[in-house]
Amino acid sequence: MTRTWTPGTADDALTAIARTPRLIVALDFDGTASPLVPDPMAARALPEVAAQVARLTSLPDTLVAYVSGRSMHDLKIITEHDEDSVIALAGSHGAQYWFPGTGDEDAPGSATEDGARERLWAAAQPIVDRYEGVGLEPKTFGMGIHTRRATRETEQAAFAEIDALVADHYPHWRRRSGHRVLEFSSRTEGKDTAMAVLREHFDATGILFAGDDVTDEDAMRVLLPGDLGVRVGPGESAAALRVDTPQQMADLLETLASERASGRE
Numbered sequence: 001m002t003r004t005w006t007p008g009t010a011d012d013a014l015t016a017i018a019r020t021p022r023l024i025v026a027l028d029f030d031g032t033a034s035p036l037v038p039d040p041m042a043a044r045a046l047p048e049v050a051a052q053v054a055r056l057t058s059l060p061d062t063l064v065a066y067v068s069g070r071s072m073h074d075l076k077i078i079t080e081h082d083e084d085s086v087i088a089l090a091g092s093h094g095a096q097y098w099f100p101g102t103g104d105e106d107a108p109g110s111a112t113e114d115g116a117r118e119r120l121w122a123a124a125q126p127i128v129d130r131y132e133g134v135g136l137e138p139k140t141f142g143m144g145i146h147t148r149r150a151t152r153e154t155e156q157a158a159f160a161e162i163d164a165l166v167a168d169h170y171p172h173w174r175r176r177s178g179h180r181v182l183e184f185s186s187r188t189e190g191k192d193t194a195m196a197v198l199r200e201h202f203d204a205t206g207i208l209f210a211g212d213d214v215t216d217e218d219a220m221r222v223l224l225p226g227d228l229g230v231r232v233g234p235g236e237s238a239a240a241l242r243v244d245t246p247q248q249m250a251d252l253l254e255t256l257a258s259e260r261a262s263g264r265e
C-alpha cells in the first residue's frame with residue numbers, strides 16, 4: 001500500500017534506503033524533477049530538485065540518474081547535461097544510456113527498420129496538424145503525440161486516429177500512454193530494464209526510484225526489498241511512498257541527503 005509522505009517527517013523506509021551502502025537515486029524527469037509544462041522541450045528541473053541532486057552526488061557511494069521516455073538527444077537538453085556531468089541518463093524508456101566517464105551506450109536490441117520512423121512521422125504529421133494543441137515529438141525509436149495544450153475531446157479524437165495509423169503500419173510496436181501523451185516505439189524496453197541496467201552498472205545495493213506516470217510503474221514493480229519507490233502525484237502505484245508534487249519531491253530528496261550525510265559522519 002502506498003502511503004503519503006509529509007515533508008519534515010521521519011519514515012523508516014526513507015531512513016533505510018539512506019543507509020544502504022551504495023545508493024542510486026533514479027528520477028523520472030517530467031512531472032517528477034520538473035513540473036509538467038505545455039512545451040515539452042521547455043521542461044527543466046526545479047532549482048530545489050537540482051540543488052538536492054548536486055548535494056546527493058557529492059556524497060560517497062551515491063549516484064543519481066535521470067530515467068525518462070525522452071530520446072537521449074532531448075533528455076540531454078532538458079536536463080542541461082554536459083559531458084563532464086556525474087549524473088547518469090537513461091533515455092527512450094531504457095533503450096539508451098549515458099554514463100559518467102564512458103559516455104553514450106545503447107542497450108542491446110534490434111534496430112528500427114530503415115526509414116520506418118520517418119515514414120511514421122510523415123504519416124502522423126497531417127493528423128496532428130488537424131488538431132489544435134496537439135504536437136508530434138520525433139523520437140529515436142518512434143514518436144510521441146503530446147496533447148497538453150489540447151482539450152480532452154481533441155485529445156481523444158487525435159489519439160484514436162494515431163492509434164489506427166500505427167495499427168495499420170506497425171502493429172508490433174510498443175504502445176505507451178501517459179499524462180497527455182501517447183507514444184509508440186519499435187523497441188520493447190521499459191523503465192524496468194533501466195533499473196536492472198543501472199543496478200548492474202553501478203553495483204548498487206539499493207535504488208530509490210521516483211516517478212509520476214504509468215510508464216514509471218514498470219520500474220516500481222521490479223524494485224527489490226532493499227529499494228524504495230516514490231510516486232509523485234495521484235494514481236494507483238506499486239510505490240511505498242507518495243508525494244504530491246515535484247516540490248515535495250525536492251523536500252524528500254533533501255531529507256534523504258541529510259540522513260545519508262549524517263549516517264556517514
